[in-house]
Amino acid sequence: MSAGPSNSDRASKVSLLKKVPALKDGDFTLAECTAILLYLSRKYNTPDHWxxxxxxxxxxxxxxxxxxxxxxxxxxxxxxxxxxxxxxxxxxxxxxxxxxxxxxxxxxxxxxxxxxxxxxxxxxxxxxxxxxxxxxxxxxxxxxxxxxxxxxxxxxxxxxxxxxxxxxxxxxxxxxxxxxxxxxxxxxxxxxxxxxxxxxxxxxxxxx
Amino acid sequence: MSAGPSNSDRASKVSLLKKVPALKDGDFTLAECTAILLYLSRKYNTPDHWxxxxxxxxxxxxxxxxxxxxxxxxxxxxxxxxxxxxxxxxxxxxxxxxxxxxxxxxxxxxxxxxxxxxxxxxxxxxxxxxxxxxxxxxxxxxxxxxxxxxxxxxxxxxxxxxxxxxxxxxxxxxxxxxxxxxxxxxxxxxxxxxxxxxxxxxxxxxxx
The missing domain is CATH 1.20.1050.10 (Glutathione S-transferase Yfyf (Class Pi); Chain A, domain 2)
Structure with missing residues:
Protein backbone atom coordinates (compact mmCIF):
# COMPACT_ATOMS: atom_id res chain seq x y z
CA MET A 1 0.00 0.00 0.00
CA SER A 2 1.52 3.27 -0.99
CA ALA A 3 1.32 6.24 1.31
CA GLY A 4 -1.45 8.71 0.45
CA PRO A 5 -0.71 12.28 -0.62
CA SER A 6 0.56 14.63 2.07
CA ASN A 7 -1.62 17.45 3.36
CA SER A 8 0.36 19.95 1.29
CA ASP A 9 -0.08 17.81 -1.87
CA ARG A 10 -3.80 17.69 -1.24
CA ALA A 11 -3.96 21.43 -0.61
CA SER A 12 -2.06 22.24 -3.82
CA LYS A 13 -4.54 20.13 -5.82
CA VAL A 14 -7.49 21.97 -4.32
CA SER A 15 -6.30 25.57 -4.32
CA LEU A 16 -5.41 27.45 -7.48
CA LEU A 17 -3.06 29.53 -5.35
CA LYS A 18 -1.60 26.62 -3.31
CA LYS A 19 -2.89 28.33 -0.21
CA VAL A 20 -5.23 27.45 2.62
CA PRO A 21 -8.09 27.90 3.10
CA ALA A 22 -9.24 26.15 -0.06
CA LEU A 23 -12.57 24.62 -1.02
CA LYS A 24 -13.24 21.63 -3.26
CA ASP A 25 -16.83 21.07 -4.33
CA GLY A 26 -16.88 18.25 -6.88
CA ASP A 27 -14.61 19.43 -9.71
CA PHE A 28 -14.82 23.03 -8.60
CA THR A 29 -11.96 24.40 -6.51
CA LEU A 30 -11.76 27.81 -4.89
CA ALA A 31 -9.21 29.79 -2.85
CA GLU A 32 -9.55 32.92 -0.66
CA CYS A 33 -11.52 32.95 2.59
CA THR A 34 -14.05 35.63 1.60
CA ALA A 35 -14.75 34.04 -1.82
CA ILE A 36 -15.33 30.67 -0.10
CA LEU A 37 -17.74 32.16 2.47
CA LEU A 38 -19.71 33.97 -0.24
CA TYR A 39 -19.86 30.78 -2.35
CA LEU A 40 -21.12 28.71 0.59
CA SER A 41 -23.71 31.34 1.53
CA ARG A 42 -25.09 31.23 -2.04
CA LYS A 43 -24.88 27.47 -2.54
CA TYR A 44 -26.60 26.64 0.76
CA ASN A 45 -28.90 29.64 0.72
CA THR A 46 -27.91 30.61 4.28
CA PRO A 47 -30.06 32.97 6.41
CA ASP A 48 -30.27 36.43 4.88
CA HIS A 49 -28.41 38.24 7.68
CA TRP A 50 -25.05 36.67 6.69
CA MET B 1 -21.37 84.74 -0.14
CA SER B 2 -19.25 82.26 1.73
CA ALA B 3 -16.91 79.95 -0.06
CA GLY B 4 -18.23 76.42 -0.64
CA PRO B 5 -16.68 73.38 0.98
CA SER B 6 -13.31 72.25 -0.37
CA ASN B 7 -12.97 69.00 -2.30
CA SER B 8 -11.53 67.29 0.77
CA ASP B 9 -14.44 68.51 2.93
CA ARG B 10 -16.88 67.13 0.40
CA ALA B 11 -15.02 63.82 0.21
CA SER B 12 -14.98 63.43 4.00
CA LYS B 13 -18.75 63.93 4.10
CA VAL B 14 -19.27 61.23 1.48
CA SER B 15 -16.82 58.57 2.57
CA LEU B 16 -16.97 56.83 5.93
CA LEU B 17 -13.21 56.32 5.63
CA LYS B 18 -12.43 59.84 4.33
CA LYS B 19 -10.97 58.20 1.25
CA VAL B 20 -11.58 58.32 -2.47
CA PRO B 21 -13.24 56.73 -4.31
CA ALA B 22 -16.48 57.38 -2.47
CA LEU B 23 -20.10 57.11 -3.60
CA LYS B 24 -23.07 59.17 -2.46
CA ASP B 25 -26.49 57.95 -3.50
CA GLY B 26 -29.12 60.06 -1.76
CA ASP B 27 -28.40 59.66 1.95
CA PHE B 28 -26.38 56.52 1.39
CA THR B 29 -22.60 56.84 1.30
CA LEU B 30 -20.11 54.12 0.49
CA ALA B 31 -16.32 53.77 0.36
CA GLU B 32 -14.03 51.15 -1.23
CA CYS B 33 -13.74 50.68 -4.99
CA THR B 34 -14.94 47.06 -5.15
CA ALA B 35 -17.92 47.70 -2.84
CA ILE B 36 -18.94 50.65 -5.03
CA LEU B 37 -18.69 48.62 -8.26
CA LEU B 38 -20.76 45.79 -6.76
CA TYR B 39 -23.37 48.26 -5.48
CA LEU B 40 -23.67 49.93 -8.88
CA SER B 41 -23.92 46.58 -10.69
CA ARG B 42 -26.82 45.59 -8.42
CA LYS B 43 -28.58 48.94 -8.39
CA TYR B 44 -28.50 49.36 -12.18
CA ASN B 45 -28.85 45.67 -12.95
CA THR B 46 -25.86 45.73 -15.29
CA PRO B 47 -25.28 42.97 -17.90
CA ASP B 48 -24.69 39.59 -16.27
CA HIS B 49 -21.08 39.18 -17.41
CA TRP B 50 -19.84 41.93 -15.03
Missing part, protein backbone atom coordinates in the same frame (compact mmCIF):
# COMPACT_ATOMS: atom_id res chain seq x y z
CA UNK A 51 -25.05 38.54 3.36
CA UNK A 52 -28.26 40.60 3.28
CA UNK A 53 -30.33 40.87 0.11
CA UNK A 54 -30.97 44.54 1.05
CA UNK A 55 -28.70 46.37 -1.39
CA UNK A 56 -27.38 48.91 1.14
CA UNK A 57 -26.70 46.38 3.90
CA UNK A 58 -24.97 44.11 1.39
CA UNK A 59 -22.83 47.05 0.28
CA UNK A 60 -21.80 47.57 3.92
CA UNK A 61 -20.58 43.95 4.08
CA UNK A 62 -18.65 44.45 0.82
CA UNK A 63 -17.21 47.74 2.09
CA UNK A 64 -15.93 46.05 5.24
CA UNK A 65 -14.53 43.01 3.36
CA UNK A 66 -12.59 45.31 1.04
CA UNK A 67 -11.21 47.52 3.85
CA UNK A 68 -10.37 44.43 5.91
CA UNK A 69 -7.69 43.20 3.47
CA UNK A 70 -5.41 46.23 3.68
CA UNK A 71 -5.99 46.77 7.40
CA UNK A 72 -7.01 43.99 9.83
CA UNK A 73 -5.83 41.17 7.54
CA UNK A 74 -2.61 43.00 6.73
CA UNK A 75 -1.77 43.63 10.39
CA UNK A 76 -3.28 41.09 12.81
CA UNK A 77 -1.61 37.89 11.47
CA UNK A 78 1.81 39.59 11.54
CA UNK A 79 1.78 39.27 15.34
CA UNK A 80 1.89 35.51 14.92
CA UNK A 81 4.79 35.72 12.48
CA UNK A 82 6.77 38.07 14.69
CA UNK A 83 6.06 36.49 18.07
CA UNK A 84 6.00 32.82 17.16
CA UNK A 85 6.75 31.58 13.65
CA UNK A 86 9.80 33.66 12.70
CA UNK A 87 11.68 33.03 16.00
CA UNK A 88 10.71 29.33 15.77
CA UNK A 89 12.02 28.90 12.23
CA UNK A 90 15.02 31.24 12.13
CA UNK A 91 16.17 30.70 15.72
CA UNK A 92 16.75 34.46 15.86
CA UNK A 93 15.63 36.47 18.90
CA UNK A 94 12.54 38.62 18.54
CA UNK A 95 13.39 42.16 17.41
CA UNK A 96 11.42 44.39 19.84
CA UNK A 97 11.42 47.28 17.37
CA UNK A 98 9.71 45.15 14.73
CA UNK A 99 7.04 43.96 17.16
CA UNK A 100 6.37 47.55 18.16
CA UNK A 101 6.00 48.56 14.49
CA UNK A 102 3.55 45.70 13.89
CA UNK A 103 1.54 46.53 17.02
CA UNK A 104 1.32 50.20 16.01
CA UNK A 105 -0.11 49.17 12.63
CA UNK A 106 -2.58 46.83 14.30
CA UNK A 107 -3.67 49.43 16.88
CA UNK A 108 -4.32 51.98 14.12
CA UNK A 109 -6.45 49.41 12.28
CA UNK A 110 -8.36 48.56 15.48
CA UNK A 111 -9.07 52.24 16.11
CA UNK A 112 -10.60 52.55 12.64
CA UNK A 113 -12.44 49.24 13.11
CA UNK A 114 -14.10 50.53 16.29
CA UNK A 115 -14.74 54.11 15.21
CA UNK A 116 -15.64 53.72 11.55
CA UNK A 117 -17.20 50.29 11.35
CA UNK A 118 -18.39 49.04 14.74
CA UNK A 119 -19.43 52.44 16.14
CA UNK A 120 -22.23 51.83 18.65
CA UNK A 121 -23.79 48.95 16.71
CA UNK A 122 -24.08 45.35 17.88
CA UNK A 123 -22.34 44.04 14.76
CA UNK A 124 -20.42 45.60 11.85
CA UNK A 125 -23.45 46.26 9.63
CA UNK A 126 -26.09 46.74 12.33
CA UNK A 127 -28.14 44.62 14.69
CA UNK A 128 -27.37 41.24 13.12
CA UNK A 129 -24.19 39.26 12.53
CA UNK A 130 -22.88 39.05 8.94
CA UNK A 131 -19.95 37.58 7.04
CA UNK A 132 -18.05 40.79 7.84
CA UNK A 133 -17.98 39.89 11.56
CA UNK A 134 -16.82 36.34 10.84
CA UNK A 135 -13.99 37.48 8.58
CA UNK A 136 -12.93 40.05 11.20
CA UNK A 137 -13.04 37.80 14.27
CA UNK A 138 -10.86 35.02 12.84
CA UNK A 139 -8.04 37.48 12.13
CA UNK A 140 -8.42 39.26 15.48
CA UNK A 141 -8.10 36.00 17.41
CA UNK A 142 -4.61 35.45 15.96
CA UNK A 143 -2.85 38.04 18.18
CA UNK A 144 -4.69 36.54 21.18
CA UNK A 145 -3.18 33.14 20.36
CA UNK A 146 0.36 34.53 20.72
CA UNK A 147 -0.30 36.49 23.91
CA UNK A 148 -1.30 39.91 22.52
CA UNK A 149 -4.78 40.20 24.03
CA UNK A 150 -6.07 43.10 21.97
CA UNK A 151 -9.53 42.77 23.57
CA UNK A 152 -8.25 43.38 27.11
CA UNK A 153 -8.25 47.18 27.11
CA UNK A 154 -10.97 47.62 24.51
CA UNK A 155 -14.39 47.14 26.16
CA UNK A 156 -16.30 47.96 22.95
CA UNK A 157 -14.28 45.43 20.95
CA UNK A 158 -14.63 42.81 23.71
CA UNK A 159 -18.41 43.31 23.91
CA UNK A 160 -18.58 42.80 20.13
CA UNK A 161 -16.49 39.61 20.42
CA UNK A 162 -18.87 38.26 23.06
CA UNK A 163 -21.84 38.98 20.78
CA UNK A 164 -20.10 37.14 17.91
CA UNK A 165 -19.39 34.18 20.23
CA UNK A 166 -23.08 34.07 21.25
CA UNK A 167 -24.33 34.41 17.67
CA UNK A 168 -22.05 31.64 16.40
CA UNK A 169 -22.49 29.54 19.54
CA UNK A 170 -19.75 29.43 22.18
CA UNK A 171 -18.94 25.76 21.61
CA UNK A 172 -18.45 26.18 17.87
CA UNK A 173 -16.52 29.43 18.41
CA UNK A 174 -13.97 27.78 20.71
CA UNK A 175 -13.81 24.67 18.57
CA UNK A 176 -12.95 26.84 15.55
CA UNK A 177 -10.22 28.66 17.50
CA UNK A 178 -8.94 25.72 19.53
CA UNK A 179 -5.71 25.21 17.58
CA UNK A 180 -5.08 28.94 17.51
CA UNK A 181 -5.54 29.32 21.26
CA UNK A 182 -3.15 26.43 21.89
CA UNK A 183 -0.68 27.53 19.24
CA UNK A 184 2.13 28.10 21.71
CA UNK A 185 2.45 24.32 21.79
CA UNK A 186 3.90 24.72 18.29
CA UNK A 187 7.09 26.02 19.88
CA UNK A 188 7.85 22.41 20.93
CA UNK A 189 7.68 20.93 17.45
CA UNK A 190 10.73 19.95 15.42
CA UNK A 191 11.09 21.61 12.03
CA UNK A 192 12.88 19.87 9.18
CA UNK A 193 16.38 21.47 8.95
CA UNK A 194 16.14 21.72 5.12
CA UNK A 195 12.85 23.62 5.41
CA UNK A 196 14.43 25.89 8.05
CA UNK A 197 17.37 26.61 5.72
CA UNK A 198 15.01 27.37 2.84
CA UNK A 199 12.70 29.65 4.84
CA UNK A 200 15.23 31.56 6.97
CA UNK A 201 16.45 34.04 4.28
CA UNK A 202 12.85 34.75 3.23
CA UNK A 203 11.80 35.38 6.81
CA UNK A 204 14.85 37.50 7.60
CA UNK A 205 13.85 39.67 4.64
CA UNK A 206 10.41 40.14 6.22
CA UNK A 207 12.15 41.38 9.37
CA UNK A 208 14.16 44.07 7.60
CA UNK B 51 -20.75 39.83 -11.98
CA UNK B 52 -22.22 36.58 -13.31
CA UNK B 53 -25.27 35.00 -11.70
CA UNK B 54 -23.62 31.60 -12.33
CA UNK B 55 -22.43 30.64 -8.83
CA UNK B 56 -19.03 29.31 -9.93
CA UNK B 57 -18.22 32.22 -12.24
CA UNK B 58 -19.27 34.66 -9.53
CA UNK B 59 -16.98 32.86 -7.08
CA UNK B 60 -14.11 33.33 -9.55
CA UNK B 61 -14.72 37.11 -9.52
CA UNK B 62 -14.79 37.08 -5.70
CA UNK B 63 -11.62 34.97 -5.59
CA UNK B 64 -9.79 37.45 -7.80
CA UNK B 65 -11.09 40.51 -5.90
CA UNK B 66 -9.87 39.03 -2.61
CA UNK B 67 -6.42 38.06 -3.98
CA UNK B 68 -6.10 41.44 -5.69
CA UNK B 69 -5.96 43.38 -2.40
CA UNK B 70 -2.85 41.74 -0.99
CA UNK B 71 -1.10 41.50 -4.35
CA UNK B 72 -1.82 43.83 -7.30
CA UNK B 73 -3.38 46.55 -5.15
CA UNK B 74 -0.63 46.26 -2.54
CA UNK B 75 2.16 46.55 -5.11
CA UNK B 76 1.19 48.45 -8.27
CA UNK B 77 0.31 51.85 -6.71
CA UNK B 78 3.60 51.86 -4.76
CA UNK B 79 5.41 52.63 -8.03
CA UNK B 80 3.60 55.95 -8.13
CA UNK B 81 4.55 56.75 -4.54
CA UNK B 82 8.18 55.84 -5.06
CA UNK B 83 8.72 57.35 -8.49
CA UNK B 84 6.59 60.46 -8.25
CA UNK B 85 4.76 61.43 -5.07
CA UNK B 86 7.41 60.83 -2.39
CA UNK B 87 10.22 62.66 -4.27
CA UNK B 88 7.76 65.47 -5.10
CA UNK B 89 6.70 65.97 -1.49
CA UNK B 90 9.86 65.20 0.46
CA UNK B 91 12.31 66.67 -2.04
CA UNK B 92 14.48 63.61 -1.35
CA UNK B 93 16.14 61.75 -4.23
CA UNK B 94 14.64 58.44 -5.24
CA UNK B 95 16.22 55.50 -3.36
CA UNK B 96 17.06 52.98 -6.12
CA UNK B 97 17.05 50.09 -3.64
CA UNK B 98 13.48 50.87 -2.59
CA UNK B 99 12.27 51.05 -6.19
CA UNK B 100 13.89 47.69 -6.90
CA UNK B 101 12.15 46.14 -3.86
CA UNK B 102 8.79 47.52 -5.00
CA UNK B 103 9.32 46.31 -8.58
CA UNK B 104 10.26 42.82 -7.35
CA UNK B 105 6.99 42.65 -5.38
CA UNK B 106 5.02 43.86 -8.39
CA UNK B 107 6.72 41.41 -10.79
CA UNK B 108 5.94 38.49 -8.44
CA UNK B 109 2.28 39.59 -8.36
CA UNK B 110 2.18 39.93 -12.16
CA UNK B 111 3.61 36.43 -12.56
CA UNK B 112 0.81 35.04 -10.39
CA UNK B 113 -1.74 37.21 -12.19
CA UNK B 114 -0.73 35.74 -15.57
CA UNK B 115 -0.17 32.15 -14.50
CA UNK B 116 -2.91 31.62 -11.94
CA UNK B 117 -5.67 33.95 -13.04
CA UNK B 118 -5.33 34.97 -16.68
CA UNK B 119 -3.86 31.68 -17.94
CA UNK B 120 -4.87 31.31 -21.61
CA UNK B 121 -8.29 32.93 -21.18
CA UNK B 122 -9.47 36.14 -22.80
CA UNK B 123 -10.41 37.65 -19.42
CA UNK B 124 -9.85 36.73 -15.79
CA UNK B 125 -12.90 34.53 -15.39
CA UNK B 126 -13.22 33.28 -18.98
CA UNK B 127 -14.41 34.56 -22.33
CA UNK B 128 -16.17 37.70 -21.04
CA UNK B 129 -15.03 40.79 -19.16
CA UNK B 130 -16.04 41.08 -15.48
CA UNK B 131 -15.53 43.43 -12.53
CA UNK B 132 -12.31 41.53 -11.80
CA UNK B 133 -10.72 42.84 -15.02
CA UNK B 134 -11.83 46.41 -14.28
CA UNK B 135 -10.42 46.36 -10.76
CA UNK B 136 -7.14 44.89 -12.07
CA UNK B 137 -6.61 47.24 -15.01
CA UNK B 138 -7.00 50.48 -13.05
CA UNK B 139 -4.23 49.46 -10.66
CA UNK B 140 -1.98 48.16 -13.44
CA UNK B 141 -2.18 51.44 -15.34
CA UNK B 142 -0.61 53.28 -12.38
CA UNK B 143 2.96 52.04 -12.99
CA UNK B 144 2.52 52.95 -16.67
CA UNK B 145 1.70 56.53 -15.67
CA UNK B 146 5.07 56.92 -13.95
CA UNK B 147 7.12 55.30 -16.71
CA UNK B 148 7.19 51.64 -15.59
CA UNK B 149 5.55 50.04 -18.63
CA UNK B 150 4.83 46.62 -17.18
CA UNK B 151 2.99 45.60 -20.37
CA UNK B 152 6.03 46.09 -22.62
CA UNK B 153 7.71 42.72 -22.09
CA UNK B 154 4.56 40.79 -21.26
CA UNK B 155 2.70 39.89 -24.50
CA UNK B 156 0.00 37.93 -22.66
CA UNK B 157 -0.68 40.81 -20.27
CA UNK B 158 -0.65 43.33 -23.14
CA UNK B 159 -3.09 41.24 -25.20
CA UNK B 160 -5.42 41.12 -22.17
CA UNK B 161 -5.14 44.91 -21.74
CA UNK B 162 -6.10 45.40 -25.42
CA UNK B 163 -9.14 43.17 -24.93
CA UNK B 164 -10.16 45.17 -21.85
CA UNK B 165 -9.74 48.43 -23.84
CA UNK B 166 -11.96 47.02 -26.64
CA UNK B 167 -14.59 45.69 -24.24
CA UNK B 168 -14.81 49.00 -22.33
CA UNK B 169 -14.42 51.08 -25.50
CA UNK B 170 -11.08 52.73 -26.31
CA UNK B 171 -12.41 56.25 -25.90
CA UNK B 172 -13.82 55.63 -22.44
CA UNK B 173 -10.70 53.67 -21.46
CA UNK B 174 -8.36 56.55 -22.29
CA UNK B 175 -10.75 59.11 -20.82
CA UNK B 176 -10.72 57.17 -17.54
CA UNK B 177 -6.91 57.02 -17.51
CA UNK B 178 -6.22 60.47 -18.95
CA UNK B 179 -5.10 62.08 -15.70
CA UNK B 180 -3.02 59.05 -14.81
CA UNK B 181 -1.24 58.99 -18.16
CA UNK B 182 -0.45 62.70 -17.82
CA UNK B 183 0.46 62.49 -14.17
CA UNK B 184 4.06 63.54 -14.71
CA UNK B 185 2.66 67.05 -15.13
CA UNK B 186 2.08 66.88 -11.38
CA UNK B 187 5.80 67.36 -10.87
CA UNK B 188 5.33 71.02 -11.84
CA UNK B 189 2.71 71.80 -9.20
CA UNK B 190 3.45 73.76 -6.04
CA UNK B 191 2.68 72.00 -2.77
CA UNK B 192 1.73 73.95 0.32
CA UNK B 193 4.88 74.09 2.55
CA UNK B 194 2.85 73.22 5.68
CA UNK B 195 1.41 70.12 3.99
CA UNK B 196 4.94 69.16 2.90
CA UNK B 197 6.19 69.52 6.47
CA UNK B 198 3.31 67.41 7.79
CA UNK B 199 3.68 64.64 5.20
CA UNK B 200 7.47 64.34 4.98
CA UNK B 201 8.06 62.35 8.22
CA UNK B 202 5.20 59.97 7.35
CA UNK B 203 6.57 59.40 3.85
CA UNK B 204 10.15 58.98 5.07
CA UNK B 205 8.83 56.23 7.35
CA UNK B 206 7.35 54.48 4.30
CA UNK B 207 10.80 54.54 2.71
CA UNK B 208 12.55 52.84 5.61
Missing amino acids: YPSDIQKRARVDEYLSWHHANIRANAPKTMWIKLLIPLITGQPLPAEKLQEVMEGLFASLKQFEERFLQDKAFIIGSEISLADLVAIVELMQPVGVGCDIFEDRPRLLAWRRRVEDAVGKELFFQAHEMLLNIKELSNIQIDPQLKEHLTPLLMKMLK | YPSDIQKRARVDEYLSWHHANIRANAPKTMWIKLLIPLITGQPLPAEKLQEVMEGLFASLKQFEERFLQDKAFIIGSEISLADLVAIVELMQPVGVGCDIFEDRPRLLAWRRRVEDAVGKELFFQAHEMLLNIKELSNIQIDPQLKEHLTPLLMKMLK
